[in-house]
Amino acid sequence: MNAVxxxxxxxxxxxxxxxxxxxxxxVAVLLPDGTQAAVFRTRTDEVYxxxxxxxxxxxxxxxxxxTGSRGDIPVVVSPMLKQTFDLRTGRCLDEESAPxxxxxxxxxxxxxxxxxDMAVC
Amino acid sequence: xxxxxxxLIGHGMVGQRFLExxxxxPDKWRVTVLTEEPRPAYDRVHLTSWFSGTTAEELSxxxxxxxxxxxxxLRLGDPAxxxxxxxxxxxxxxxxxxxxxxxxxxxxxxxxVPPVPGHDSAGCHVYxxxxxxxxxxxxxxxxxxxxxxxxxxxGLEAAGALRAMxxxxxxxxxxxxxxxxxxxxxxxxxxxxxxxxxxxxxHTGAGTQRIEAGEDGSVRAMALSDGSELAVDxxxxxxxxxxxxxxxxxxxxxxxxxxxxxxxxxxxxEDEHIWAIGECALAVDGRVYGLVAPGYAMADTVAxxxxxxxxEFTGADTSTKLKLLGVDVASFGDAMGTTEGxxxxxxxxxxxxxxxxxxxSSDGRLLGGVLVGDADSYATLRPLAISKAQLPGPxxxxxxxxxxxxxxPLVLPDEAVVCSCxxxxxGTITAAVSEQGMRTVxxxxxxxxxxxxxxxxxxxxxxxxxxxxxxxGIEVSRGLCxxxxxxxxxxxxxxxxxxxxxxxxxxxEHGTGEGCDICKPTxxxxxxxxxxxxxxxxxxxxxxxxxxxxxxNLQRNGSYSVVPRIPGGEITAGGLITIGEIxxxxxxxxxxxxxxxxxxxxxxxxxxxxxxxxxxxxxxESGHAYGKAxxxxxxxxxxxxxxxxxxxxxxxxxxxxxxxxxxxxxHKLKSAxxxxxxxxxxAQSKDFGVIATAEGWNLYVGGNGGMTPRHADLLATxxxxxxxxxxxxxxxxxxxxxxxxxxxxxxWLDRLEGGLDHLRAVVMDDSLGICAELDELMARHVxxxxxxxxxTLADPERLRRFVSFANAPGxxxxxxxxxxxxxxxxxxxxxxxxxxxxxxxxxVRSR
Numbered sequence: 019m020n021a022v023x024x025x026x027x028x029x030x031x032x033x034x035x036x037x038x039x040x041x042x043x044x045v046a047v048l049l050p051d052g053t054q055a056a057v058f059r060t061r062t063d064e065v066y067x068x069x070x071x072x073x074x075x076x077x078x079x080x081x082x083x084x085t086g087s088r089g090d091i092p093v094v095v096s097p098m099l100k101q102t103f104d105l106r107t108g109r110c111l112d113e114e115s116a117p118x119x120x121x122x123x124x125x126x127x128x129x130x131x132x133x134x135d136m137a138v139c
Numbered sequence: 140x141x142x143x144x145x146x147l148i149g150h151g152m153v154g155q156r157f158l159e160x161x162x163x164x165p166d167k168w169r170v171t172v173l174t175e176e177p178r179p180a181y182d183r184v185h186l187t188s189w190f191s192g193t194t195a196e197e198l199s200x201x202x203x204x205x206x207x208x209x210x211x212x213l214r215l216g217d218p219a220x221x222x223x224x225x226x227x228x229x230x231x232x233x234x235x236x237x238x239x240x241x242x243x244x245x246x247x248x249x250x251x252v253p254p255v256p257g258h259d260s261a262g263c264h265v266y267x268x269x270x271x272x273x274x275x276x277x278x279x280x281x282x283x284x285x286x287x288x289x290x291x292x293x294g295l296e297a298a299g300a301l302r303a304m305x306x307x308x309x310x311x312x313x314x315x316x317x318x319x320x321x322x323x324x325x326x327x328x329x330x331x332x333x334x335x336x337x338x339x340x341x342h343t344g345a346g347t348q349r350i351e352a353g354e355d356g357s358v359r360a361m362a363l364s365d366g367s368e369l370a371v372d373x374x375x376x377x378x379x380x381x382x383x384x385x386x387x388x389x390x391x392x393x394x395x396x397x398x399x400x401x402x403x404x405x406x407x408x409e410d411e412h413i414w415a416i417g418e419c420a421l422a423v424d425g426r427v428y429g430l431v432a433p434g435y436a437m438a439d440t441v442a443x444x445x446x447x448x449x450x451e452f453t454g455a456d457t458s459t460k461l462k463l464l465g466v467d468v469a470s471f472g473d474a475m476g477t478t479e480g481x482x483x484x485x486x487x488x489x490x491x492x493x494x495x496x497x498x499x500s501s502d503g504r505l506l507g508g509v510l511v512g513d514a515d516s517y518a519t520l521r522p523l524a525i526s527k528a529q530l531p532g533p534x535x536x537x538x539x540x541x542x543x544x545x546x547x548p549l550v551l552p553d554e555a556v557v558c559s560c561x562x563x564x565x566g567t568i569t570a571a572v573s574e575q576g577m578r579t580v581x582x583x584x585x586x587x588x589x590x591x592x593x594x595x596x597x598x599x600x601x602x603x604x605x606x607x608x609x610x611x612g613i614e615v616s617r618g619l620c621x622x623x624x625x626x627x628x629x630x631x632x633x634x635x636x637x638x639x640x641x642x643x644x645x646x647x648e649h650g651t652g653e654g655c656d657i658c659k660p661t662x663x664x665x666x667x668x669x670x671x672x673x674x675x676x677x678x679x680x681x682x683x684x685x686x687x688x689x690x691x692n693l694q695r696n697g698s699y700s701v702v703p704r705i706p707g708g709e710i711t712a713g714g715l716i717t718i719g720e721i722x723x724x725x726x727x728x729x730x731x732x733x734x735x736x737x738x739x740x741x742x743x744x745x746x747x748x749x750x751x752x753x754x755x756x757x758x759x760e761s762g763h764a765y766g767k768a769x770x771x772x773x774x775x776x777x778x779x780x781x782x783x784x785x786x787x788x789x790x791x792x793x794x795x796x797x798x799x800x801x802x803x804x805x806h807k808l809k810s811a812x813x814x815x816x817x818x819x820x821x822a823q824s825k826d827f828g829v830i831a832t833a834e835g836w837n838l839y840v841g842g843n844g845g846m847t848p849r850h851a852d853l854l855a856t857x858x859x860x861x862x863x864x865x866x867x868x869x870x871x872x873x874x875x876x877x878x879x880x881x882x883x884x885x886x887w888l889d890r891l892e893g894g895l896d897h898l899r900a901v902v903m904d905d906s907l908g909i910c911a912e913l914d915e916l917m918a919r920h921v922x923x924x925x926x927x928x929x930x931t932l933a934d935p936e937r938l939r940r941f942v943s944f945a946n947a948p949g950x951x952x953x954x955x956x957x958x959x960x961x962x963x964x965x966x967x968x969x970x971x972x973x974x975x976x977x978x979x980x981x982x983v984r985s986r
Contacts, residue, residue, distance in 0.1 A: 034945040042659070042681030043688070045945035046952075054954070057945070061643065061653055061681070071954075076969055077697035078954045082685040084660075087653035088621070095656035097685035097693060102655075 022057060024067050025128035026050050033057050036131050039065070044094065046070050046081035055127045056081035058105060060092055066105040067129035072096045073116035080124065145445065146229055146237055147172045148219045148386065149245035153417030153434035155180035155200045157245060160442035162209045167446060168241070170211045173231055175218035176268060179206075184431055187296040189272050190303060192823065192850060198269070222390040224410055241412055241445055244387065244400060245438070248380035248418040248429065253288070257350030262358035263374045266297045278373050279304045285373040286310070286361055288347050290317040292461060294377035298339050299464040301373070309340045309369055311361075313378075316343055321459060321470040325487060326511040329494040333466045333512065342367075350374060382419045382427055395421040404451040406441045414441045424454035432559045433457070439562075456525055456559060460510075460517045465896075466492075467514035472507025472524030473498050481506055486538040488512075495538045503530055505537075518599035522555030522565065557603065558596045563589035565603060572607040580604055619880060620657040623650040627805060627880040631665050640666065641678040660684045661880045664767050667803035668875050670919050673930055674766075674803075675937045686765035689941065690927055691747055696966035698955050699747060700740040701727075702764035703754050704800060707774045707792035707812075708735025717757040725750055728963045734771035734809065736762060741964050743955050745948075748941050751928045760926040763801060767881075769808045772796040773821070777814030777831075786831030788814035791860075795829075798864070799871065801924045805878040805887075808871070823851045826884040827867055832856070836863045840870055840898070841888035849885040852895045855903060865914070869902035872913035 022039065023030040026049040033047050039059035047055045047070070054070035058081075070078045075098040083094045085105065092105040101112045101122070108124035116122045145161075145168035147154055154172065161168065179201035189198065206213050214231070221230045222242070229237050250265035252258050262282070264275045275297075279285065285301040287294045290312030301308045310317070316327025317334065331341050346364035353359040362368050382398040392408050393401040399421030406414050406422075416437035421427050428434060433455035443450035458471030476483055476498040486495040493512035497520070500506055505524045510517055516537060523530070528551075530537065551557075553566030571577045571586050580601045584590045590597040618624040623646075625633065630645070639645050642662050646654055654662075663682035667674055674680075674687055686692050691699035703718065718737050722729045727750075728740040742750055763769060774792030778784035792812040802808070811820040812829045822828025828839040834857040842851025855866060878887045891897060900906035902913075931937045943952040957964040958971050 032946060038939075038945065040681050040940075041678075042654075046943060048944040048947050048950060052953070054944075054952075075695060077695065078952060079685070079693070079697045082688065082693070084656045084682075084684070085653065086622075086655035086659065088655065089652075092653065093655070098695075100656060 020131050020133055022065060023130050023132055024049070024055055024057060030130070030132075033129075036065070042085050044081040044083065044085070046078065054078050056083075056094075057129060058085050058094055060085050060105070064092065064105075065129055065131055066092070066094075067127035068094070068103065068105070068108050068124040069127070071124075072098050072101075073110070073120065073122050073124070074099050074101055074113075076118075142169045143167070143240040144238055145170045145241045145243070146239040147243045147245060148174075148229070149247055149417075149419075150174035150176070150180045150201075150213065151245060151247045151417065152180060152183055152200060152431055153247070153438050154243075154245040156435045157243060157416060157438035157442055158205075158209070158211065160439045161445060163442070164446035166209060170209065171237055172211060172213045173217055173219045173229070173237075174213070174215055176270075177216050178269070179213060179215070181269065183267075186266075186269070186272065187300055189269060190276070190300040195269050219386055222386055222413075224390050224392075224413070227412060239412065241414070243441060243445075244408075244413065244415040244419055245417050246383040246386065246419045248382050250376060251379045251381050252376045253347060253378055255347050255349050257352055257358075258376070260350055260352040260358045260374075261356050262372055263350065263376065266293055266375050266377050267380075272300075275300070275373070275375060276304070279306060282306055282373040284309070284369070284371045285375065286369055286371045287375045287377055289377035289379065290314070290341070290343065291320065291377065291379070292318065292459075292463065294375075295334065295463050297375045297377050298334070299337070301375070302337060302339055306373065307340075308338070309342060309371065310334070311345050311347055311363060311369075312341070312343045313346050314343065317341065318463075318468065321468065321474065322509050322511060323475060323496065325485070325496065326468075326470075326494045326509045329487070329489065329492055329511045330463075330466060330468060332489070333492050334464060337464055339464075380418065380429060382421070384419055387415065387419075395425075395427070397427075399427040404453050405444050405449075406437050406452055407444070414444070416441055422452060422454060426454065428455060428457070430455075430457055430459065432562075435560060436562060456521075456556070458517075458521045458525070458559065460514050460521075467510065467512060469510040469514035469517040469521075470508070471517065471521040472505070474507045474509050476507070478506050484534040484538060486535070497534050497537060499530065499534055500527075503534075504528065505530055505534075518557075518596055519551065521559075522551050522557060526552050526555050528552055528555070551603075557599055558587075558589035558591075561588040561591065563587050568600060568603050569607045572604055573611055577604075578608065619661060620655055622646060622652045622654050622658050625649065627661055627665070627882075628877045630662065631668075631876055634662075634665050635669055642666075642682050643678060654682075656684070657880070660687070660767075661805075663687065664803045664805065669916075670923055673925075673937070674927060675931060675940075689744060689747060690751075690761060690765055690931060691742065692765050694740060694966065696955055697952065698740070698966065699742050699744065700738050700764070701742055701747070701750055701754075702732070702736055702738050702762035703759035704762040704796070705736040705771075706796040706800075707772055707789050709774075709789055709793060714757065714759070717753070717759075721750055721753050726957075726964060728965065732771075735773050736771060738764070741957060741966075743943060743951055744941055745943050745951060748932060748938055752932055755926070755929050755932060760800070761928040763927075766803060767806050768801060768803050769796070769799040769810070771809065772799075773809075773811035773825075775812075775814050775819035777812075781814060783817055784814035784831070785833050786814050786836070788812040788820065788829075788831060791829060791836070792820075795864075795867070798921055799867075801927065802871065802875075802920055804871070804875050806881050806883045808884070824848065825851065827851075827870060829863065835859050838863060838866055841884045841895075843883055843885035847885070849889075852888065854895065854899060866902055868917040869910055869913045870898070872916050873898070873901055873909075876913075 020036040022033040041061045044056045044058040055067050056070040057067045070080050072079050082097045085094050093102045095102050103110050108126045110122035113122050150172050181198040217231045217233050219229045220232050250267050285306040286309040287298045288311050290310050298308050298310045317330050348362045351360045360370050384394045384400045387400040400415040402415050402420050404423045417434035437452045440450040440452040460469035480501045481498050484497045495510050497508040498506045504527050507524050551565050555565045557565050571583050577583045590600045617626050659682040722739050730738050732738050772792040772795045774788045777788035809825045810827050811822040811825045813820040813822045814831045823839050824842045824844045828851050830837045836858045837856045838854045839851035840854045843849045942948040956967040958967045
């Protein structure tokens with residue numbers, strides 16, 4: 019079995035089974051430090067992880083966006099007001115800054131698919 | 140600089156247009172407006188729509204704030220009574236005296252009432268102002284039979300209004316045919332047949348000799364010159380108009396032999412301080428223009444003269460196109476063929492009720508024409524005739540087009556006037572695209588004003604813009620998004636014909652890339668419309684927007700709202716109590732919706748299955764508030780309770796809601812059923828609305844509230860129950876099949892080639908031969924419907940996604956926080972210290 023794991027800053031946190039992810043969608047992950055990440059599986063089985071907080075609404079909903087592509091860029095679209103983000107870099111492709119003046123880009127979280135017998139703390 | 144005083148007498152359509160044109164330049168004048176009517180300028184062209192529900196406010200042409208923005212002093216109900224040219228003053232009815240530096244007369248015209256005996260009896264009306272219409276409506280309440288004197292445009296509109304109010308209706312026209320000024324005998328005959336088909340009795344070649352009143356002084360009968368007598372109790376005079384030039388006559392300004400204030404090419408009267416525009420003016424070409432477009436041109440001319448530039452009005456094109464009681468009528472250029480050596484090319488099809496005539500010169504130039512029953516080619520033909528252009532092909536091809544190309548805008552010369560309301564040429568439109576970089580029709584409309592008057596040229600405008608973009612190498616993509624070059628309707632056909640059941644196959648075979656938030660939900664909706672199982676199963680699960688994904692509506696803080704179906708808005712006390720108990724136990728915010736149901740807000744993803752378990756156990760189903768699908772069928776209480784009801788509107792609403800529940804469509808669908816003509820359910824603002832009649836049901840389609848309100852069109856009348864259901868079935872399936880993504884029925888119907896007539900032909904006469912297919916699709920929908928929430932609860936696989944965190948199922952999302960407000964909850968703002976609601980224990984509910 020293969021598990022999806024995310025870097026929580028200190029360790030690899032287990033998210034779920036790879037097969038639990040629906041191609042084209044995401045799930046939310048609660049990290050030990052209280053922050054949240056969104057983990058996506060694309061239709062071509064790549065896995066990406068970004069912050070779960072949508073910078074435009076402030077709601078923690080990025081994991082509920084749809085994935086897709088814009089040109090050659092794999093993207094996720096916020097379900098709230100439909101801004102598009104590069105899954106690889108977290109960069110917002112539509113706007114530079116959020117309404118509160120902060121950057122509109124999302125932080126990228128290291129994520130991997132590993133066999134379940136690898137140590138997970 | 141001292142500010143100069145400008146006095147405008149008359150605030151009709153032309154007066155308002157003059158003010159707008161005047162203030163396009165920086166304000167140079169202090170303006171006072173005198174008007175007899177009790178309200179600011181309104182749209183007299185569409186006056187008749189007042190009878191079908193357009194309000195006086197909606198007809199208003201004076202935008203809110205316009206008067207105050209420009210400091211205009213509008214004096215309603217205080218008309219001018221005298222002009223003193225020597226003192227340059229005007230006296231009003233209230234006795235006020237006003238000085239002017241410039242005086243503009245825009246007094247319009249008054250209806251001509253033939254001076255026959257009895258013309259002033261009670262029950263006799265004219266048709267000019269909103270007050271006239273109010274008086275007609277009030278007389279019609281107690282009348283059985285009405286007669287309209289005059290078979291011109293307004294007369295026929297008035298007849299239509301009387302007919303719609305249930306009166307037996309006659310039209311009496313002195314000329315040998317209807318609309319004698321616009322159409323010839325052949326066109327008049329076709330028009331007459333169509334009008335008679337609507338139940339209006341037409342008497343042509345007949346004059347009104349006298350009106351007879353009963354003992355109470357109100358109309359009883361009218362005698363015609365052909366010796367006949369009509370028993371009528373309401374008469375509307377619509378026998379033409381006369382210029383209102385009395386003020387000018389009284390102060391010695393020259394007027395024409397048959398009325399009209401004489402003006403020069405700058406629309407200035409003999410007095411250098413006085414101008415006259417619109418229907419009260421006798422233009423330099425010796426004509427009094429009764430159409431709005433020439434009036435607007437005169438208004439523009441004087442506005443320019445008064446703001447320092449120069450302009451001329453030397454005459455105008457009087458081409459007209461209108462839809463009269465559902466019949467297209469157009470005439471343009473030399474419609475009667477009076478030019479020397481003019482030849483005629485005719486097409487007449489009395490079975491289809493179509494008559495077309497072109498007038499051409501002996502050297503093959505188009506001079507004019509008449510179109511009745513089908514005036515689609517007017518937009519192309521009129522500019523050709525006005526510019527006297529060489530015909531682009533054989534004239535008969537223009538009447539019965541062999542291929543669409545001869546109708547395209549490319550055949551128009553640059554100087555052809557496309558928008559006659561604002562006098563915008565094709566060249567101006569193409570320049571807006573090629574030189575000013577406009578890319579869309581709304582941009583071009585804003586920049587050139589074309590298409591912002593009567594709107595009849597918008598279709599032509601849009602094809603000119605498209606062609607100009609294409610000519611400039613700018614691709615006009617009709618495709619859904621970057622992943623599909625197809626429209627939604629084309630994708631629907633591909634999916635249907637090839638039997639595709641998944642997104643991957645569709646995008647791999649017909650698209651590119653990985654899809655996006657536009658094409659994925661669209662394809663999901665198409666797959667669902669064609670009956671491909673539960674929306675959360677298999678590959679479909681990955682396509683749904685977040686609302687469909689969680690079968691609930693996402694709110695601003697990441698929580699969801701829940702709407703159980705309440706068919707027809709009918710609910711038992713027990714049902715209400717159950718909803719109330721669930722809302723109380725989960726601490727949800729509750730609100731009554733406009734669709735007669737209850738919306739429960741503030742549920743987190745993990746709470747949704749628990750909430751729905753209790754709703755489903757109590758017999759509720761998904762209300763599909765989250766889907767592009769049927770929402771509600773609203774109803775009034777109907778015959779069972781209401782004193783006025785003539786049918787059981789609640790029972791029908793419930794039946795319709797249960798029949799179409801779960802039907803996925805290009806956009807949401809709303810409906811309503813009213814139990815009588817009082818229309819308490821507001822069915823005419825719905826995608827499909829039903830209004831009870833004594834004989835059956837009237838079906839309306841294409842209505843809309845929201846951002847772009849549209850009154851629904853009457854598709855069919857007095858239907859029996861079975862025909863009603865069948866017609867709605869087909870209407871819905873035809874819409875689902877052909878509409879664009881997120882296109883409500885209102886814009887779809889406006890866009891549909893052939894409009895309402897075409898729709899009626901498709902769904903009632905099966906003109907496309909697809910009704911069997913549409914019927915079968917709907918039958919399959921009805922048979923295979925299942926409640927999405929009950930099916931979700933029954934399947935652990937589907938339920939697994941209803942967690943806040945994949946790595947911590949059962950942990951609520953700590954970021955979804957609420958604060959109390961008005962005894963309920965609302966989402967906490969970022970700067971508020973809200974609390975997390977944890978189901979189902981709700982100690983947090985603070986008072």
